[in-house]
Amino acid sequence: MAEQYPILVLLVLLFGALLVGLSGMADRRVCFPLTVTALGLAVAVSIGILQRVMDGGVIRYFVGGWSRPVGIGIELRIDTINALVLLTVTTVGLLTAIFSFRRVRDDKTEKTPLFYVLYLLLIMGLSGMVITGDAFNLYVLLEVSSLTSYALIAMGKSKRAATAAFSYIIMGTIGASFYLLGVGYLYLRTGTLNMMEIHQAILALDGPSSTIVVAFVLIIVGLMIKMAFFPLFGWLPNAYSYCPSSTSCVVAPLMTKVGVYVMVRMMLTVFGTEWVFSNLQYTQWLVGMAVVAILAGSVMALAQVELKKMFCYLIVAEVGYMVGGAWMANHWGMVGTIYHIMGDAFMTLCMFLAAGIFLKQAGVVRIDQLDGMFRKMPWTMAGFVVGALAMIGIPPTCGFFSKLYLIRGGMESGHWFYVGALLISSLVNAVLFFRIFEIAYFGKNPAEGHAAHHEEPSVQPVIKEAHPSSLIPLYLTAAIILLLGLFNGQIVELIEHSLNGVQVIGTEILVEKGGQG
Amino acid sequence: MKWIGLIAVIFTGGLLLSAMDDFPNWGDAHSPANSSPVSQYYIEQTMTDSGVPNMVTAVLADYRGYDTMFETVVVLIAGIAIMAILRVAKQVPGGAKPTPAHEVGDQHDIIIGTTCRLLIPVLQLFALYVIAHGHHSPGGGFQGGVILGASFILAAIAKGLDPALQRLPEKRYVKLAFVGVVIYVSFGVACLILGENFLDYGVLHELLPTMSAEEARSHSMLGVEIGVAFTVSMIMFAIYANLASKGELEGGL
Amino acid sequence: MIPEVIQTYTPLWACLSALAAVVPMLILRRETALREGITFLAGFVMLGFVISMVPEVLAGKVLECTLVQLTADVPIKFRVDGLGMLFALVASSLWIVTSLYSVGYMRGLKEHSQTRFFVFFAVSLTATMGVAFAGNLLTLYLFYEMLSLATWPLVTHHQDKEARGGGRKYLTYLLGTSVGFALPALIFCYVKASATGLEFSAAGFLAGTGIEGTAALVLLLLFTFGFSKAGLMPFHSWLPGAMVAPTPVSALLHAVAVVKVGVFCIIRVFTGVFGLEFLKELDIAIVISWVAAFTVITSSLIALTQDNLKRRLAFSTIGQLAYIILGVSLLEDRAVMGSMTHIAMHAVGKITLFMCAGAIFVATGKKYVSQMDGLGRKMPLTFAAFTIGALSVIGLPPTGGLISKFYLVTGAMDANQPWLVTVFLVSTLLNAAYLLPIGYRAFFPKDRQLSSQPFSWKSTVEAPWACVLPLCVTSCLAMLLFVKPQLLLKLASLMVSDAG
Amino acid sequence: MSVMGSFIISQYVLDHFNFWVAVILMMIGLYAMITKNNLIKKLIGMSIFQTAIILFYVSAGVKEGATIPILEHHAAETEQVAAGDAGAEHGSVVGADHDVSKSSEKAPAHEVHEINPDDYSNPLPHVLMLTAIVVGVATLGVALAVAQVIYKNYGTLEEDEILAKIKAAENDG
Secondary structure (H helix, E strand, O other): OHHHHHHHHHHHHHHHHHHHHHHHOOOHHHHHHHHHHHHHHHHHHHHHHHHHHHHHOOEEEEEOOOOOOOOOOEEEEEOHHHHHHHHHHHHHHHHHHHHOHHHHHHOOOOOHHHHHHHHHHHHHHHHHHHHEOEHHHHHHHHHHHHHHHHHHHHOOOOOHHHHHHHHHHHHHHHHHHHHHHHHHHHHHHHOOOEHHHHHHHHHHOOOOOHHHHHHHHHHHHHHHHHOOOHHHOOOHHHHHHOOOHHHHHHHHHHHHHHHHHHHHHHHHHHOOHHHHHHHHHHHHHHHHHHHHHHHHHHHHHHHOOEHHHHHHHHHHHHHHHHHHHHHOOOHHHHHHHHHHHHHHHHHHHHHHHHHHHHHHHHOOOEHHHHOOHHHHOHHHHHHHHHHHHHHHOOOOOHHHHHHHHHHHHHHHHOOHHHHHHHHHHHHHHHHHHHHHHHHHHHOOOOOOOOHHHOOOOOOOOOOOOOOHHHHHHHHHHHHHHHHHHHOHHHHHHHHHHHHHHHOOOOHHHHHHHHHHO | OHHHHHHHHHHHHHHHHHOHHHOOOOOOOOOOOOOOHHHHHHHHHHHHHHOOOEHHHHHHHHHOHHHHHHHHHHHHHHHHHHHHHHOOOOOOOOOOOOOOOOOOOOOOOHHHHHHHHHHHHHHHHHHHHHHHHHHOOOOOHHHHHHHHHHHHHHHHHHHOHHHHHHHOOHHHHHHHHHHHHHHHHHHHHHHHHOOOOOOOHHHHHHOOOOOOHHHHHHHHHHHHHHHHHHHHHHHHHHHHHHHHOOOOOOOOO | OOOOEEEOOHHHHHHHHHHHOHHHHHHOOOOHHHHHHHHHHHHHHHHHHHHHHHHHHHOOOEEEEEEEEOOOOOEEEEEEOHHHHHHHHHHHHHHHHHHHHHHHHHHHHOOOOHHHHHHHHHHHHHHHHHHHHEOEHHHHHHHHHHHHHHHHHHHOOOOOHHHHHHHHHHHHHHHHHHHHHHHHHHHHHHHHHHHHOOEOOOOOOOOOOOOOHHHHHHHHHHHHHHOHHHOOOOOOOHHHHHHHOOHHHHHHHHHHHHHHHHHHHHHHHHHHHHOHHHHHHHOOHHHHHHHHHHHHHHHHHHHHHOOEHHHHHHHHHHHHHHHHHHHHHOOOHHHHHHHHHHHHHHHHHHHHHHHHHHHHHHHHOOOEHHHOOOHHHHOHHHHHHHHHHHHHHHOOOOOOHHHHHHHHHHHHHHOOOHHHHHHHHHHHHHHHHHHHHHHHHHHOOOOHHHHHOOOOHHHOOOOOHHHHHHHHHHHHHHHHHHHOOHHHHHHHHHHHHHHO | OOHHHHHHHHHHHHOOHHHHHHHHHHHHHHHHHHHOOEHHHHHHHHHHHHHHHHHHHHHHOOOOOOEOOEOOOOOOHHHHHHHHHHHHHHHHHHHHHOOOOOOOOOOOHHHHHHOOHHHEOOHHHHHHHHHHHHHHHHHHHHHHHHHHHHHHHHOOOEHHHHHHHHHHHHHHO
């Protein structure tokens, strides 16, 4: 059975969705347990996959048994990088599913089964994107995840959810179509859709091919729309902040991150880093754009008054981190990017979970409504603080280590602007989150002197703490943030295992090139 | 905005065309894509692998059946998504709703009614033919499913949504749409249970002693196409029903 | 000389003993007596662990334990050597004293949120011990940041506007510099020398990595200003700002733990990261010396003008910290020893002064020097302790301050820096000028009416015993260190002989 | 036009006219998606864009003189029943258009092995585009549903009017 793990992840989720759909119509109380069971199994299988990859190296799974010649069927290809990202995707899915528990009780519109079907299919689509080894299959799964996320976002109660979803659909379709077109260009020149085969064909090409270049540009631009890279991020803040909490909790951490993962996959496996970095003077532009993205995201986050919107702009900045890290043509930059995909997924999850709890318990939308939260909801704040510290980059959270690797990469490849932008954005994050802490700690209008409240407060807090079903995922997320940080050595070793396997980025060579550029 | 859009579009178009000299010529049989081992394999080996002459069907349902499974899921998602977005819970203020003015036959033309009555069975029969004959001629689950769905939609247009929904109520079409995907996935899982990879239909011949592996492939393809047809037809109708009635599933256009 | 290494988890237990107290404290938050009992218990357990390691360290051995492999090369690692032991001894023993004092102070003023206060106090101590025992730069940085964050709720304890302002300044400076300066420096080291595991060694792990010239100077400056808890000018103004905190916090954290962690980190940078020999080769430390010298003089002058007692003490602290940095930047054995012992001497002296300030506030509500005329007669014990503390800070017998200052000045002479010797001497005079008059005027007020009153023990209004006892203990300790400084000197010399 | 000019035209345009058409259609669609004010017009643009991509793929699979990717077949014993009508159908189509197919109407089963790949157009793009069509339909359906909700909320489908109403609502609350 173990060799069937790759497909099992998806099947578990797909069957979960089908069961929820079929039985949920009869009794919507079964939706939640079914969803959580399916996701729990998916997490278990992902762990199994990771274990197998660690023991036995790259897993290649040929769906339908069509292994020869490679490319006639669809291949699932899992190395340590996908295995880690897959585990991240399923875990985030599970945590958010637990968080959505109260949705069932509060839902009056009888759309709970529909929600969970879409939810499970979204996670399935993302997982499938992560493990596939076929460029076109990736497109299909990209659309699976996009369509579900459009619907989940449009389900928001806010009037503006629909308009946000519409612009998301337009942008998302442009992005996906660009990707599809890029794959078409690749197919024209290489005659295959299997990622490894495309890579071999590109290596075998004699001389430069403008088709491959255009394909590359199309794919990267398409993905950048999907991951909300700097000038193309316009759809993101509205889409992620007007949707229901349980949606934003899964969409915000995963959609952009999986986009970044796909970009990394394209660079590493499909085009190959030798090809990608053969013209460093062009790829440097992307690092420059990343710098702008980081700074712009941070500054715009500073200007926000709404909590979720602020987090959304932080996502834009974080995407800049990862894009910059990936394109700086340095081993550590790439390691940092892949590590940050995981770390940032959980950090963002932590932020949005907390925002969801605040919204639910206290109706908090704007930052200044958080006043006195440390007293009113100390347990929620505790989880939030961990996530916030990770966003700032305080050790031993994962946020610190991803910055460590990214900055190391920037220093080694001589991208000093990037290093500077990263540090500035850390400082901006510090300002942002301590502003929140201050409001939550002091209240909106602290007393002039401290004589006034020497005694224990006579007024008992009005707002009740969150339900355990909301707190448990929050704490698990916080724990994962810490664990990712503490065990980053092992994780990085795993990531490097795959990077070395491909033999793509030699630090020494690229340092020289980076120095020139 | 218009100018920015125009510039962006011209720029994109220029980019797309800039690779033109590297492209294969129109109809070039030896372009990398057309002469690649993958495409050659499909043309040469489909018959030996499964005995299905329609390569498109074979590639769709067998070699790249994994894609097609998700394609079916995409269709399902579209239906579910539209329901999730549009569907409004029925308001039942006093139990019985006022009888709509446009009951069956009330305002509908007798010519349309009769034509539809004649046309719909033929349509549906043709749909079944397209589904079943996908192995040998252009057709298959998607195409047949759409025709089947169109026949329901035609009924809904001609007679009004309410009578159509009486024949095919919401619960039923949603269930059938799910069942379609279930059929598809079960074929794959059956292979899994028999010890081969997912969707490796060849192994299914163990289920019927008289069947060869090629036949098993061929028949399984038909099986999954039927699953696809279920989902597609039901979802087509679901999309129409929801869009036409703003999610209220009453009255219609 | 490679010291013998012993693998043991004792440093970890010492570190965690404070953290472990947090859970029972939270559970027993309604039972104040039990809660405070736990604080003391944790304090003594921690001190016990620390003392248990003293003999081995004195024998020239180094205790190590590796916890988690953080990155591929760099683990979280504890390593106890002379300097770390010296600092840990100071911090853990003074924690007990301060805990006692806090109990008195907080109860005396009926402060709110006492549980939170004690919890974060314990967390801060854990971070301080972590810094003391850190075996490599990354571990050091980790606990350094943890300390910044854990002390923020303490600084802003009052939760009023003033506290918010002070807290803002506190975090802006500390986080701003540590993220803006120390972190890039750390990562630069990581890039250059990740193979060494960033582990502190007497020769310095940067030696032999080919860093030189401007790059080395920039790196050194980044570190020195990055650890801005040391209050080196121009990044000092968080320290007076942080005086909005309750006095026990000021006492322990801003005279002992936080600021000392800053200078401790800088000493580590000098002795462990660069290595004294390597720095001598590079010939760049003199820049730091002059920055420190400038800070010494300027802060003393500012202190002279301050009327608020706590602010005056704060500026005095800035000056004294600069002494320590100045000493270590001279790169001479005796100066470095002086710096290390000065950590302890100044800690004992300054904590006495702060506790006195707090005791005065608890007993009389007075904050300003100008209000304290003749107060010595009402609070004789407090002011006697204050005078002893002042003597120690100035560096006069019969207090331990003399010992460290002696080493510092002779070190400056060794280094052949007559101007810096002058700086030491001038600043001593200035110290005397801003500290001694307080005690003098308290006992011998100008106002005849006050001075003519006969003294009697019955008319004294001392603060609660829990406030007075600790400051008596620390002032005695200051005198004890004059008589018996050997332990500290031995620990400090361990580091220097390593370096030599 | 010089020889050079006609050479360029033939190399860049005539030989690739299918791609030119596809790209021009794509740009029309993209332009509509970006600039049109009416949401439904945007969706029409989206459809044009997606259809143009489909055209692009399918035209790339064309081989001069080849037929649709359905094999000449008759004889697999198990498919006797089906063979009759399907064979006739295809036989006529193929026979009418091309004479490249060497196999006779009643080819024996073993002739399957003598298939010349150049006789059949590339099946893979067809399969891929079947998927893309489905995805396009699904996206369009969802987008229409969202547009309906927008119309319900704001009473208009013009983007500028919607934005104005959003702004007005924000200023009120």
